[in-house]
Amino acid sequence: MRALAILLCLYGMAEEALAARIQPGVSQELARVRARQIQDLRYDLRLEVPGEVSAPLRGEVDVDFVSAGGDVVLDFAGRAVDAVSRDGMAVEYRVESEHIVVPGVAAGPVSLRIRFVASDLALNRQPEFFYSLFVPNRAATAFPCFDQPDLKARFRLKMALPPGWTGVWNGEGDGETKPISTYLFAFAAGKFQAEEAERGGRRLRFFHRETDAKKVAANRDAIFDLHAQALAWLEDYTQQPYPFGKFDFVLVPSFQFGGMEHPGSIFYRASSLLLEPSATDAQKLARASLIAHETAHMWFGDLVTMRWFDDVWTKEVFANFMAAKIVEPSFPAIDHSLRFFLAHNPAAYEIDRSLGTHPIRQPLENLNDAASLYGPIIYQKAPLVMDQLERILGKERLRDGLREYLKTFAFANATWPELIAILDRRTERDLAAWSRVWVDEAERPTLRLRQVAGGWSLESRGKVWPQRFTLRSLEPASALKVEIASGATFARMDRSASWAIAAGDGYGYFALPRAGALALLRDVSKMTPERDWAERDRAAAWMSLWDHVEEGVLRAEEFLEAGVAAMAEESNELLAGRLAAWMSRAYWRSLRPESRMAMAPRLEALYWSRMEGAGTTSLRVTFFRAYLDIALTPGALERIEGIWGRKIEVAGIPFGEQDYMAMAWELALRGASNATAILDRQEAATKDPERKARFQFVRDAVAPDRERRRAFFAKLRDPANRSREPWVTEGLGYLHHPSRAAEAEEFLAPGLEMLEEIRRTGGIFFPKAWLDATLGGHSTPSAYRTVREYLRRHPDLPPRLRQKVLQASDGLRRSVTLRRAGPSNLREK
Numbered sequence: 001m002r003a004l005a006i007l008l009c010l011y012g013m014a015e016e017a018l019a020a021r022i023q024p025g026v027s028q029e030l031a032r033v034r035a036r037q038i039q040d041l042r043y044d045l046r047l048e049v050p051g052e053v054s055a056p057l058r059g060e061v062d063v064d065f066v067s068a069g070g071d072v073v074l075d076f077a078g079r080a081v082d083a084v085s086r087d088g089m090a091v092e093y094r095v096e097s098e099h100i101v102v103p104g105v106a107a108g109p110v111s112l113r114i115r116f117v118a119s120d121l122a123l124n125r126q127p128e129f130f131y132s133l134f135v136p137n138r139a140a141t142a143f144p145c146f147d148q149p150d151l152k153a154r155f156r157l158k159m160a161l162p163p164g165w166t167g168v169w170n171g172e173g174d175g176e177t178k179p180i181s182t183y184l185f186a187f188a189a190g191k192f193q194a195e196e197a198e199r200g201g202r203r204l205r206f207f208h209r210e211t212d213a214k215k216v217a218a219n220r221d222a223i224f225d226l227h228a229q230a231l232a233w234l235e236d237y238t239q240q241p242y243p244f245g246k247f248d249f250v251l252v253p254s255f256q257f258g259g260m261e262h263p264g265s266i267f268y269r270a271s272s273l274l275l276e277p278s279a280t281d282a283q284k285l286a287r288a289s290l291i292a293h294e295t296a297h298m299w300f301g302d303l304v305t306m307r308w309f310d311d312v313w314t315k316e317v318f319a320n321f322m323a324a325k326i327v328e329p330s331f332p333a334i335d336h337s338l339r340f341f342l343a344h345n346p347a348a349y350e351i352d353r354s355l356g357t358h359p360i361r362q363p364l365e366n367l368n369d370a371a372s373l374y375g376p377i378i379y380q381k382a383p384l385v386m387d388q389l390e391r392i393l394g395k396e397r398l399r400d401g402l403r404e405y406l407k408t409f410a411f412a413n414a415t416w417p418e419l420i421a422i423l424d425r426r427t428e429r430d431l432a433a434w435s436r437v438w439v440d441e442a443e444r445p446t447l448r449l450r451q452v453a454g455g456w457s458l459e460s461r462g463k464v465w466p467q468r469f470t471l472r473s474l475e476p477a478s479a480l481k482v483e484i485a486s487g488a489t490f491a492r493m494d495r496s497a498s499w500a501i502a503a504g505d506g507y508g509y510f511a512l513p514r515a516g517a518l519a520l521l522r523d524v525s526k527m528t529p530e531r532d533w534a535e536r537d538r539a540a541a542w543m544s545l546w547d548h549v550e551e552g553v554l555r556a557e558e559f560l561e562a563g564v565a566a567m568a569e570e571s572n573e574l575l576a577g578r579l580a581a582w583m584s585r586a587y588w589r590s591l592r593p594e595s596r597m598a599m600a601p602r603l604e605a606l607y608w609s610r611m612e613g614a615g616t617t618s619l620r621v622t623f624f625r626a627y628l629d630i631a632l633t634p635g636a637l638e639r640i641e642g643i644w645g646r647k648i649e650v651a652g653i654p655f656g657e658q659d660y661m662a663m664a665w666e667l668a669l670r671g672a673s674n675a676t677a678i679l680d681r682q683e684a685a686t687k688d689p690e691r692k693a694r695f696q697f698v699r700d701a702v703a704p705d706r707e708r709r710r711a712f713f714a715k716l717r718d719p720a721n722r723s724r725e726p727w728v729t730e731g732l733g734y735l736h737h738p739s740r741a742a743e744a745e746e747f748l749a750p751g752l753e754m755l756e757e758i759r760r761t762g763g764i765f766f767p768k769a770w771l772d773a774t775l776g777g778h779s780t781p782s783a784y785r786t787v788r789e790y791l792r793r794h795p796d797l798p799p800r801l802r803q804k805v806l807q808a809s810d811g812l813r814r815s816v817t818l819r820r821a822g823p824s825n826l827r828e829k
């Protein structure tokens, strides 16, 4: 009763304020009112797509719905509204703050027809193709609509296209889609080729622009099979058939994301699906996971959608969590608990240990800020939290709960608390309380491990993060289940062990005193299967060691030395790849140039000999890429040039065009004497027009001539030159490469100054990617001062954008503050 009274009162208040308080974007208040006002919504959209990129795109839309009465407020941030009519009659309307307001509409069926000119912001128009990308709130830049996730609608679409173009969208022919949210509505058109196959009685089809027919042929069956497997798995797990009828997808060149889950018309980045012949097992697994992720969204996100974008994480967590389960059977040789750990913990910790961390669930007042909610906390930390939830509930009860959730809210919307309520009924544990800490609080727990009388103590300060994990030691060998329920936990375990760590099932910083961390560093290579150590737990030990480096307990040099020793033996490709990445960070970020030069010959020799001796193509490629990443000596550069020039053959690695491009860039970056000639030759040799254009775009970023690098940065000031976001971040990463960091410092301040514009004009992942590429290579106090100065001068920076700066500059902050502390100041406790 009380809840009802409050709701009614809120509703009345809000409605009265609506027209008077129109503001740009979609406020939560506007969304709430409209969700109650509008029902049975349909859009019939007609678009006239000109071949000429600069010509505006015009359209007409019929918006049909049943209204509860009152002002109709549509969202529209396009170029112009030409006319609005209702049932064929011109109607009074006004255009205000990204809205079209039709005042005083009586309750009942409403049919509006609007002629408009679209904005190109979300249309990604290229000379031979274009595609829409509306997530999270950009549908309204293209056509007038109610652009909020809980006003699902049935869509029809007709596109008038230039001759020779093919169109694809969620629906088929003149038919109507199932009810979907505006951010999931999508269309693409252009000069595409199509591939078609039948799997399990269903037609699957994809559209692409790849010119290398061999590459398409080599990949097509795997791409279809992976989709079919994912669909079959999900239909079984959810006990609901695929909800959206047809199943098409588009391989978009240089697409902003890995993929986007538009039902009936998934968009993928072409290079994520069409792999090079040299692709490693890790890359094949990443492709399978991406396909499983987007397919899982058909149920989690598309069929049942979050009510508001503060719960956007729920769709992402299920997509990643289900993807991990889906890919398992297709990769029987892979240790999936290891993969789950490596795919989530390192990236989640990177944010959670930074000053820019935030809770999984974040409040959102206006949808125009929704893009800033995305990041590793949603994609990497949340699946770990879901894994905890599955361990609390048990696999079957979680699955049954999810089936009920999908059934209850099919073609509608739900909040996280609504799901927790369903699950809470299936357990004795208080899930709401658990959720309040893990979902609503920021950061990660720090648990200090110490030997005490009779065992080990695990102490944490501040709030308690309830969790269960395995505490392990090696000598004497022991594994003990520990449950954290308060600030101080006692574990009855042999205290003579020089260290104890949480296995890969724990979440947090498990802090050892320095002596313990050094002992762990010494022992990590002894954690073999013969001694009953799972690979995931060995990975957790390395993760913990890296944490101790980041927290200033261990020195980067100490980690590198142990890494060199371990790499001589490591045969697990996933772990070798991860370890190589941490070692690369230590090598480029923490070593001074002299020490790096001294370390280079040893690392080069190690990786080269591991590559030559590797038993599989995949492991060979893993070590070759590690070699390419750290190569510095003239001998190594000469060898890479020989491989690039086809003078030296590397047995067992089938290099593709992208590999040769990468070699050319790395050679130029490391100061090869004939860099310009190498770049010219590679550019001429690159056949595929899309890859050639990318090569031309990026090459100035690696140029030996500083003026050309300045020219590269200057061209990024024009938003039109930033439309291929992967090219931009790739080039920026080279521009700010650690080997040229000193010369790149001049681009730091201007790069930061562009951040707010990047946020306005770019996709949801672009601001963080821009920051990572800009800041990742730097480690000097002057670079850090530039970042602090920027934050100081911009006190009004939107809070979540500030968080991203703090996240991306965390490595820089740590290298500066730890260097200042010096090795003698390493914490002994």
Ligand SMILES: [Zn+2]
Binding pocket: 261, 293, 297, 315, 316, 319
């Ligand atoms: Zn997703």
